[in-house]
Amino acid sequence: xxxVIGIVRPEKANDVLEALYRAEVRGFSISRVxxxxxxxxxxxxxxxxxxxxxxxxxVRFEVAVSDPFVQPTIDALCEGGRTGEVGDGxxxxxxxxxxxxxxxxxxxxxxxxxxxA
Amino acid sequence: xIGALNLLAAGKVxxxxxxxxxxxxxxxxxxxxxxxxxxxxxxxxxNTLNTFMMCIAAIAVAGVMWAFVGYSLAFDGSGDLxxxxxxxFLQGVNFAPRDGTTIPHLVFMAFQATFCIITVALxxxxxxxxxxxxxxxxxxxxxxxxxxxxxAHWAFGGGWLISGGTLDFAGGVPVEMGSxxxxxxxxxVVGARxxxxxxxxxxxxxxxxxxxxxxxxxxxxxxxxGSGFSTGNPSVLAFxxxxxxxxxxxxxxxxxxxxxxxxxTAIGAATAIIVGCVGITxxxxxxxxxxxxxxxxxxxxxxxAVIVLRPRxxxxxxxxxxxxxxxxxxxxxxxxxxxxxxxxNGVSDGLLxxxxxxxxxxxxxxxxxxxxxxxxxxLLLKAIGLVMPLRATEREEALGxxxxxxxxxxxxxxxxxxxxxxxxxxxxxxxxxNPV
Numbered sequence: 001x002x003x004v005i006g007i008v009r010p011e012k013a014n015d016v017l018e019a020l021y022r023a024e025v026r027g028f029s030i031s032r033v034x035x036x037x038x039x040x041x042x043x044x045x046x047x048x049x050x051x052x053x054x055x056x057x058x059v060r061f062e063v064a065v066s067d068p069f070v071q072p073t074i075d076a077l078c079e080g081g082r083t084g085e086v087g088d089g090x091x092x093x094x095x096x097x098x099x100x101x102x103x104x105x106x107x108x109x110x111x112x113x114x115x116x117a
Numbered sequence: 118x119i120g121a122l123n124l125l126a127a128g129k130v131x132x133x134x135x136x137x138x139x140x141x142x143x144x145x146x147x148x149x150x151x152x153x154x155x156x157x158x159x160x161x162x163x164n165t166l167n168t169f170m171m172c173i174a175a176i177a178v179a180g181v182m183w184a185f186v187g188y189s190l191a192f193d194g195s196g197d198l199x200x201x202x203x204x205x206f207l208q209g210v211n212f213a214p215r216d217g218t219t220i221p222h223l224v225f226m227a228f229q230a231t232f233c234i235i236t237v238a239l240x241x242x243x244x245x246x247x248x249x250x251x252x253x254x255x256x257x258x259x260x261x262x263x264x265x266x267x268x269a270h271w272a273f274g275g276g277w278l279i280s281g282g283t284l285d286f287a288g289g290v291p292v293e294m295g296s297x298x299x300x301x302x303x304x305x306v307v308g309a310r311x312x313x314x315x316x317x318x319x320x321x322x323x324x325x326x327x328x329x330x331x332x333x334x335x336x337x338x339x340x341x342x343g344s345g346f347s348t349g350n351p352s353v354l355a356f357x358x359x360x361x362x363x364x365x366x367x368x369x370x371x372x373x374x375x376x377x378x379x380x381x382t383a384i385g386a387a388t389a390i391i392v393g394c395v396g397i398t399x400x401x402x403x404x405x406x407x408x409x410x411x412x413x414x415x416x417x418x419x420x421x422a423v424i425v426l427r428p429r430x431x432x433x434x435x436x437x438x439x440x441x442x443x444x445x446x447x448x449x450x451x452x453x454x455x456x457x458x459x460x461x462n463g464v465s466d467g468l469l470x471x472x473x474x475x476x477x478x479x480x481x482x483x484x485x486x487x488x489x490x491x492x493x494x495x496l497l498l499k500a501i502g503l504v505m506p507l508r509a510t511e512r513e514e515a516l517g518x519x520x521x522x523x524x525x526x527x528x529x530x531x532x533x534x535x536x537x538x539x540x541x542x543x544x545x546x547x548x549x550x551n552p553v
Contacts, residue, residue: 046525051531
């Protein structure tokens with residue numbers, strides 16, 4: 001079981017969601033984050049105050065998946081999130097010690113496998 | 118409006134009338150920032166400022182163009198198609214009463230300027246979230262003269278509609294149908310947003326929308342109540358109808374929402390307020406309060422239908438200016454032809470009171486205004502498009518027009534912002550958390 005973290009542009013979040021659904025990845029959470037990843041800073045001016053905005057809005061996907069789903073999840077994040085410009089984001093894959101589904105107490109692979117509808 | 122002009126003895130400024138018209142002018146000017154708030158709430162958060170700024174820009178650009186040429190073309194003389202040039206750059210516009218009114222010519226000009234301004238701002242609703250700001254400024258300047266001033270002349274300034282007998286109290290022709298059908302043309306020429314029809318593009322702040330609608334309604338008392346240019350009966354009637362009509366529209370809108378979705382929506386309510394105010398705009402001083410309430414109820418139906426159907430098309434007329442203004446204005450203009458009542462307005466009866474000809478006059482306006490507004494706006498934007506790009510690139514659209522066009526964000530947090538301090542030796546960068 002792995003945790004796939006994908007940090008993408010907010011305007012690509014919908015495309016990533018679509019790609020994840022297509023890859024049959026159905027369990028994840030997302031959050032709005034701010035980050036810096038080497039893209040050019042935007043300069044903004046508020047009255048006399050000029051500032052360089054060092055942080056950009058991003059959306060962070062956290063997807064816990066069983067091993068066979070790791071590559072499809074990465075592919076979906078890349079396909080949905082890519083524009084080709086600096087600032088498209090990162091994907092990080094982490095090992096997971098344990099996953100528990102609260103409702104049933106199932107662990108690991110069973111816990112990250114969606115319930116058949 | 119013609120009634121108000123005929124009833125009043127010309128030649129002398131009346132202090133009471135002038136006092137009311139000064140206040141009414143300020144009320145109508147406030148409608149434009151109120152519209153900015155209404156529109157800003159309806160777009161995505163990354164386009165909040167740009168959307169609001171289009172309305173602010175309308176005050177700047179249309180206000181100046183109005184003083185330069187627009188006012189003269191709309192209100193100088195009684196040419197059939199267009200006014201004269203005697204009042205360009207406000208020549209001859211001074212403290213003497215405007216012909217046919219008891220208010221100074223300057224106040225009359227200022228009051229009419231606020232109408233031109235809000236109409237330009239209304240059209241922006243069709244092109245928000247993707248039109249370039251610079252191109253919009255050029256469009257606003259030319260549109261205020263080529264479309265608004267011409268339609269205002271037809272309906273208010275002595276042109277062929279008003280002299281032919283069309284009744285339009287406060288602007289069903291130039292303001293409502295003028296903006297609504299121009300908005301349709303603008304949406305077609307500028308094209309849909311890149312995500313339109315692919316993603317759900319939701320209003321980002323429904324409270325702005327309700328507050329904006331509320332302030333618009335408040336301002337509309339000056340808009341309709343001032344269009345008699347006096348404190349006389351037509352103004353009083355229009356003022357009161359401005360209270361009653363939107364209230365009825367709200368109730369019918371609630372019912373339609375309940376039937377369609379089993380819930381009464383807040384953004385629907387805000388829309389209903391606008392539709393009701395628009396519906397009574399042309400008819401305000403011509404129909405009885407009872408008929409005005411019926412108008413409010415009926416005006417909801419076609420506008421609601423267009424709002425439901427339009428998003429199913431490929432036309433990204435983003436903020437539904439056509440439904441709220443064009444269609445409701447059309448309804449109001451026709452309604453006069455049916456229910457105008459001489460005993461209330463002192464000018465003319467409608468079909469129901471035995472004067473079928475009035476319905477003909479109204480139908481003519483309801484045909485001519487949309488055709489001219491749509492056609493002229495279409496050509497104007499095509500022409501501007503030959504000289505400069507009308508819309509932002511896909512990348513800019515994705516980033517949001519606030520950062521792209523204005524270098525500001527509506528909801529900047531300041532986290533991670535580096536202060537750039539001007540210094541004798543050039544620019545020194547200081548972290549915001551640790552200012553000098």
